[in-house]
Amino acid sequence: MPPAASIEIVEVGPRDGLQNEAAVVSTSDKIALIGRIAAAGIKRIEVASFVNPSRVPRMADAEEVANALPMQDGVIYIGLVLNERGADRALATPLHEIGAVCVTTDSFATRNQGQTSDESLAVAKRVVAMASAAGRRAQITIAGAFGCPYDGEVSADRVVAMAQSAAEAGPIEIALADTIGVAVPRQVELLVSRVAQAIAPLPVRAHFHNTRNTGIANVWAAVLAGARTVDASLGGLGGCPFAPGAAGNVPTEDVIYMLERSGVATGVDLGRLIEAAEWFAQIIGKPLPGMVTRAGRFPRAA
Numbered sequence: 001m002p003p004a005a006s007i008e009i010v011e012v013g014p015r016d017g018l019q020n021e022a023a024v025v026s027t028s029d030k031i032a033l034i035g036r037i038a039a040a041g042i043k044r045i046e047v048a049s050f051v052n053p054s055r056v057p058r059m060a061d062a063e064e065v066a067n068a069l070p071m072q073d074g075v076i077y078i079g080l081v082l083n084e085r086g087a088d089r090a091l092a093t094p095l096h097e098i099g100a101v102c103v104t105t106d107s108f109a110t111r112n113q114g115q116t117s118d119e120s121l122a123v124a125k126r127v128v129a130m131a132s133a134a135g136r137r138a139q140i141t142i143a144g145a146f147g148c149p150y151d152g153e154v155s156a157d158r159v160v161a162m163a164q165s166a167a168e169a170g171p172i173e174i175a176l177a178d179t180i181g182v183a184v185p186r187q188v189e190l191l192v193s194r195v196a197q198a199i200a201p202l203p204v205r206a207h208f209h210n211t212r213n214t215g216i217a218n219v220w221a222a223v224l225a226g227a228r229t230v231d232a233s234l235g236g237l238g239g240c241p242f243a244p245g246a247a248g249n250v251p252t253e254d255v256i257y258m259l260e261r262s263g264v265a266t267g268v269d270l271g272r273l274i275e276a277a278e279w280f281a282q283i284i285g286k287p288l289p290g291m292v293t294r295a296g297r298f299p300r301a302a
């Protein structure tokens with residue numbers, strides 16, 4: 001089918017990106033980063049994860065960030081949580097939306113959150129109920145939807161069944177996450193369209209890492225298959241300080257360039273986004289992988 005007239009972008013750099021960068025970024029720089037991203041026109045931003053700070057030290061200031069956000073009309077700030085304790089913490093801040101996570105396989109779920117896959121799904125559904133009771137939006141992400149770092153291939157039937165079960169909790173959307181960056185476009189096309197049909201009218205969101213250079217192609221495949229929302233991180237922030245070669249999310253500037261030049265509106269000002277990426281590369285002290293920022297605009301800005 002032809003692409004949608006518009007696609008919503010969720011910026012995940014301040015969370016997924018910085019959680020996995022070796023550099024320590026100060027709370028005030030995180031808040032400045034979030035402000036610049038919002039000023040470029042991105043309306044949903046994942047700003048922190050409420051996880052055990054001894055396991056994820058880069059997110060130890062989650063409350064400080066969430067309590068100091070530049071609140072602006074129409075900008076939705078998201079906190080990621082893995083369990084009820086994280087949900088309690090996130091719901092004690094002014095965040096608008098809670099992101100819950102379940103995991104496709106027992107091996108990955110056990111190592112990631114100390115649960116079986118089914119338990120992670122049950123917890124995610126309870127987190128959505130907690131958020132709804134508190135009057136907040138909530139969504140569920142299915143991690144490892146395109147492959148598991150331990151078990152390899154993940155059956156599409158399993159992902160569809162998890163999405164249908166997750167939808168019963170009343171989230172605003174279901175996200176399919178290629179947590180380890182193994183997805184390829186044909187797989188994305190098939191899985192996104194199956195899940196979209198299974199949970200309609202609930203929308204599908206897609207989350208890709210560029211570990212194997214298929215990230216941007218996967219975004220396009222997801223858009224053509226009916227995903228309504230796409231995650232990206234400024235400059236392609238992310239990766240893993242402990243795993244050489246692990247890559248960050250698809251770079252937001254690259255995604256915006258591809259979509260806008262393809263006639264898909266995003267509401268994002270690419271020039272301001274490139275400026276934000278250039279500024280943040282200086283803050284973090286290294287070049288970021290985003291290619292549009294390095295290449296410059298085309299056509300040149302008038």
Ligand code: ZN
Binds near residue numbers: 016177178207209249
């Ligand atoms: Zn991710």
